[in-house]
Amino acid sequence: MNKIIIDGSEFSTSEGSTVLEAALKNNIHIPTLCFHEKIKPHGACRLCLVEIKKGSRTRIVASCAYPAEDGLIIYTESPRVEEIRKHLTELYLAMYPYHPEIKRLAKKYRLISTRFKKVSNYCILCGLCVRYCSEVKGYNAIGFTGRGVDKKVAFIPDSSYFKYCEKCMECVEICPTGVFPSNYGMERIPQLSES
Amino acid sequence: MQAQKEKIIKSPRELNQLKENLQLQFQGKKVISICAGTGCKAYASDEIFSIMESELSGMQKADPEKVKNIVLKKTGCHGFCENGPIITLHPEGTCYIKSRVDDAKEILQKTVDGSIVTRLLYVDENGTPVEKEEDIPFYKYQKRVILENNSKIDPSSIEDYIRLGGYRALAKVLTGMTPEGVIEEIKKSNLRGRGGGGFPAGSKWETTKNASSNPKYVIVNADEGDPGAFMDRSILEGNPHSVLEGLIIAAYAIGSNQGFVYVRQEYPVAVSNLSEAIKQAEEYGFLGQNILNSGFEFNVKIHRGAGAFVSGESSALMSAIEGYVGEPRLKYTHTAVSGLWGKPTNLNNVETYANVPYIINNGADWFLGIGTKGSSGTKIFSLVGKVKNTGLVEVPMGITLRDIIYKIGGGVRGGKNIKVQTGGPSGGILPEQLLDLPVDFDELYKGGSMMGSGGMIVMDETDCMVNIAGYFIKFLADESCGKCVPCREGLRQMTFIYDRITSGEGTVEDLSLLEDLSVLLEGASLCALGGTAHNIVKTTLKYFREEYEAHIYYKTCPAMVCSRLTYYTISEDKCSGCRLCVKSCPVNAISGELKKPHIIDQELCIKCGMCIDVCPEKFNAVVKGTGKTEKTRQFETV
Numbered sequence: 102m103n104k105i106i107i108d109g110s111e112f113s114t115s116e117g118s119t120v121l122e123a124a125l126k127n128n129i130h131i132p133t134l135c136f137h138e139k140i141k142p143h144g145a146c147r148l149c150l151v152e153i154k155k156g157s158r159t160r161i162v163a164s165c166a167y168p169a170e171d172g173l174i175i176y177t178e179s180p181r182v183e184e185i186r187k188h189l190t191e192l193y194l195a196m197y198p199y200h201p202e203i204k205r206l207a208k209k210y211r212l213i214s215t216r217f218k219k220v221s222n223y224c225i226l227c228g229l230c231v232r233y234c235s236e237v238k239g240y241n242a243i244g245f246t247g248r249g250v251d252k253k254v255a256f257i258p259d260s261s262y263f264k265y266c267e268k269c270m271e272c273v274e275i276c277p278t279g280v281f282p283s284n285y286g287m288e289r290i291p292q293l294s295e296s
Numbered sequence: 297m298q299a300q301k302e303k304i305i306k307s308p309r310e311l312n313q314l315k316e317n318l319q320l321q322f323q324g325k326k327v328i329s330i331c332a333g334t335g336c337k338a339y340a341s342d343e344i345f346s347i348m349e350s351e352l353s354g355m356q357k358a359d360p361e362k363v364k365n366i367v368l369k370k371t372g373c374h375g376f377c378e379n380g381p382i383i384t385l386h387p388e389g390t391c392y393i394k395s396r397v398d399d400a401k402e403i404l405q406k407t408v409d410g411s412i413v414t415r416l417l418y419v420d421e422n423g424t425p426v427e428k429e430e431d432i433p434f435y436k437y438q439k440r441v442i443l444e445n446n447s448k449i450d451p452s453s454i455e456d457y458i459r460l461g462g463y464r465a466l467a468k469v470l471t472g473m474t475p476e477g478v479i480e481e482i483k484k485s486n487l488r489g490r491g492g493g494g495f496p497a498g499s500k501w502e503t504t505k506n507a508s509s510n511p512k513y514v515i516v517n518a519d520e521g522d523p524g525a526f527m528d529r530s531i532l533e534g535n536p537h538s539v540l541e542g543l544i545i546a547a548y549a550i551g552s553n554q555g556f557v558y559v560r561q562e563y564p565v566a567v568s569n570l571s572e573a574i575k576q577a578e579e580y581g582f583l584g585q586n587i588l589n590s591g592f593e594f595n596v597k598i599h600r601g602a603g604a605f606v607s608g609e610s611s612a613l614m615s616a617i618e619g620y621v622g623e624p625r626l627k628y629t630h631t632a633v634s635g636l637w638g639k640p641t642n643l644n645n646v647e648t649y650a651n652v653p654y655i656i657n658n659g660a661d662w663f664l665g666i667g668t669k670g671s672s673g674t675k676i677f678s679l680v681g682k683v684k685n686t687g688l689v690e691v692p693m694g695i696t697l698r699d700i701i702y703k704i705g706g707g708v709r710g711g712k713n714i715k716v717q718t719g720g721p722s723g724g725i726l727p728e729q730l731l732d733l734p735v736d737f738d739e740l741y742k743g744g745s746m747m748g749s750g751g752m753i754v755m756d757e758t759d760c761m762v763n764i765a766g767y768f769i770k771f772l773a774d775e776s777c778g779k780c781v782p783c784r785e786g787l788r789q790m791t792f793i794y795d796r797i798t799s800g801e802g803t804v805e806d807l808s809l810l811e812d813l814s815v816l817l818e819g820a821s822l823c824a825l826g827g828t829a830h831n832i833v834k835t836t837l838k839y840f841r842e843e844y845e846a847h848i849y850y851k852t853c854p855a856m857v858c859s860r861l862t863y864y865t866i867s868e869d870k871c872s873g874c875r876l877c878v879k880s881c882p883v884n885a886i887s888g889e890l891k892k893p894h895i896i897d898q899e900l901c902i903k904c905g906m907c908i909d910v911c912p913e914k915f916n917a918v919v920k921g922t923g924k925t926e927k928t929r930q931f932e933t934v
Contacts, residue, residue: 144626145780147820161819166626181819188816192785216809218792220785226778245621245778248604250788252778 103171108178120164120175121149131164131177132186132202134277135227140236142166143228147189148202152179161185183210191215197225197278223278226252230272242266304581306589308467311458318459325367327386328407329447333373333530334565335687336380340397344381345370347400355408363408369456372534372569373526374447375688376434379418384429384447391429392416434685437703439666439692441674442650446534451569454576457537463582465656469545470590473656478549479505482652485660486672491517491608491645492722492748493824494671494737500642503632505550507640512552515617515636515643516543518559518566519601519608522720523771525751527676528646530688532559532566535650536573540596542649544582545656547594550642555596558613561603571598605775609823610635610643612777623777624823645749647676667693671736675747681717681754682708691735698731701754711756715840719748721768721775722828724835725761744835746828760857761840762847766794768832776825783826786813790833797844799860800851807844810837852922859903862922866907868893870917877907877918893917 102113105120107129114123119142124131134146142165151164154174161181176182190206194215197203207213228245231254235241240262246255256263305311330336330345348368355363374382379393385407392403395416406413417425418432426432429447449456457463469478483498504512516539520528531539543555559567574596577583585593599617606612607622614636616622627634635641651673655663664672671693677700680686684706691700697716701707708714717725724745726733733739737747755764773787790813796802814830814837821827837844846852853861866877866886871893878886878894885901888894896907908918 142626143779144822147781147822150820162628163626163822167628185816185819188812189782189820191812192781192789192816195789196781196785216805217789220788225781226784228779247778248606248774249776249778250773250784250791252784 105173107175114169123169140232152176329369331374331382332370335377341381344400373530377687389428465653475549485663490647504640504642507633513636513641514552514555516557521605522751524680527750536570538650542652561600606777677750677752683754694734713757715755717753719746720751724831727839760855765836780822782820798858802848880910
């Protein structure tokens, strides 16, 4: 058992657990969009950033991946974290403002609109669908294509697992933005698997 | 197979024997070494070599006695790229610059006769020709340790490397030093990672060595991708064995039996020279089983990069070697503990490894004697941009930027108001008042830039800082892997902002947006690509804010670079109506009759600048301006 301090209160955590898991277990809310208990941390959404203190040094880390080491002091809402999270929320508002977590954060930081240019892509590339398909289902029917600003989620054309897609459809449910089916044309899959 | 076995060296004594034999064979030889680095190759140095080669074989037939001591060598980069092709004569040290194909025969003939071709020598400011390489200011103020042998070694010949004392450090380590002793020596030398991070190499080795799981791996990071940087490339192309030797020593110290070299596919010469070097090292028994009869086994594989800048990041590089997409991973456990396939992995830059044999041979104290207290040794920079002598320079740490630019680089072509970009896309731009900053990992960081892997781009008042910053942000946005939101979306938004500002549509709010995004990128990015992207924005905002303001408030580009904010007009008084510009305009934007002043249609003009180039000097009728022209202003007010 490790002892950690989150926002001033002490908690004990099991060996191998991450900071985010420890916080969730103790009903401390850390916002996140790309975390799922069944799959490995991805660290893409960056909303779960917390400030940790080890000795005299503090650091900003992604709580979804940082191990809850013994004696770790964690601040989930330190001024630095809040500043970063506020800018991040504003960035999300330009991308996908409809997610409940984003709405909540926008309200918290009193962001009515975003100063950034709207990017018309609902997918936030959290990778939940891709990772769920590969890690939980073992299908690897979807993947990322492109790089940087051109990155997209796409069906892997020659995946032999297409035949399962129609029955599974779990990626649709896991998508935090709920736009998966319309965005990626799920209706076309049966055709592909036939050919 | 039989012949190969005979080559294998089993002890330091045999290595020394071989070295002495090679030196003996080489005694009294006159070497003409022709640079076959990329810059010189572009000026047909290959052709010069083949002309000399055929000429020499002709001479051999005619009078073998006369030319028996002449040796031709095709070498790696000598560094003085501006004046290529470079030809150096050893052991005299005579250096010919800007040699052309037509000069090849003359150089060979004169060398055979024992005289020199005076017209090909470097001429200093006073007009006196300088014969020796070491007296040329470009070389004089450098401290060449790693690059020293570049002009003496044929990269495809391990014998050349051995003759100059190569693999001596490896022999010393394998027969006389414990792995701990090697790490102690490297730690003592305070060798810091040359790839940009500046992390002490000795500590990294120690962490990898002490990590509990096995096997352990060692990797050379040769994924050099900074615009305008070619340090690692020149080492790998010119002296691949020095990197290999450093790698083998590191592997011995760490206890690794498998090494990788991650090299860019875009460096074909580096890949082929390195492959050849590995093959030769295997033939001589420096790689493989039971190296120098010590029982130590080590093998190296080359992994060619598929063209991703982000793969230079340690965890992304390891993902790429494993066969996955080169994307950085979340690494709160250091790669020294859990790296390639989850095993302890030591990753260093090409230049870091190239330093290792020298430290072992000369001792840590020698290394500490070069450079500054915090940053010991030398650093190679690729000096490019508006500087007179562009090329590859190796300088002791602690030298000022001013000395590099003025003493070695020969100053700037007619420019005032110098700016220096260091550290590639991760670094920043420093203004003229900071030129006295010493080149040192910590000092450059304090100035807001960083050492990076060694790119140094010199600019002047004709370079628009907003445009340059926008270029680097665009580069990073293209090269970002797109995994984490701050980097992908933040850089995307930054490119929008820079597009707005450089096209005269920026607002005051854009500056605060840039500042906010800088905070976000620095704090929230997953890896160093996004985490250092703010440097270029922050330094330009800090030191060149007036340029941003000129773009935003006055819609002008002081450097007259941003095409949306510049215009060309023809002065009615000066134009004689020669129609030269009318004929040269690629979009037919200029109209006018012969002997009557011409007019540029601003709507059609693409601002290529062709008209200003062709307008005869005696007229100088085409004027470049910044801001908006009278005509466009009218359009806007309507």
